Amino acid sequence: MSALPNCPACNSEFTYDDGMQYVCPECAHEWSKEAAVEEAGPVFRDANGNELVDGDTVTVIKDLKIKGTSSVVKVGTKVKNIRLVDGDHDIDCKIDGVGPMKLKSIFVKKA
DSSP states (O other), rough: OOOOOOOTTTOSSSEEEEEEEEOOOTTOOEEHHHHHTOOOTTEEEEETTEEEEETOOEOOOOOOEOTTTSSSSSSTEEOSEEOOOOOSEEEEEEEETTTTEEHHHGEEEEO
């Protein structure tokens, strides 16, 4: 298997190296090697600007009402082993006493 990235235009796996750029033989798309490095994926940051990664432990910085119930996730609640996802909410996690939750990264800080 080659270590070359797939084509960003058509997702073809048959890309090849042509000097300072990559070329897709199927759709003829060309892109620079620097652009391929920059497209690593989204970077998730907490309320203080620290970068979050999968498996981090975070602390809730604001009381969060749980939609559909009268329960609240209190300030200072520690959430262990988070998983980062794309979408409306950035963090999938399991909070002790509450259950599985989806949180936004702006309401947590890295512990």
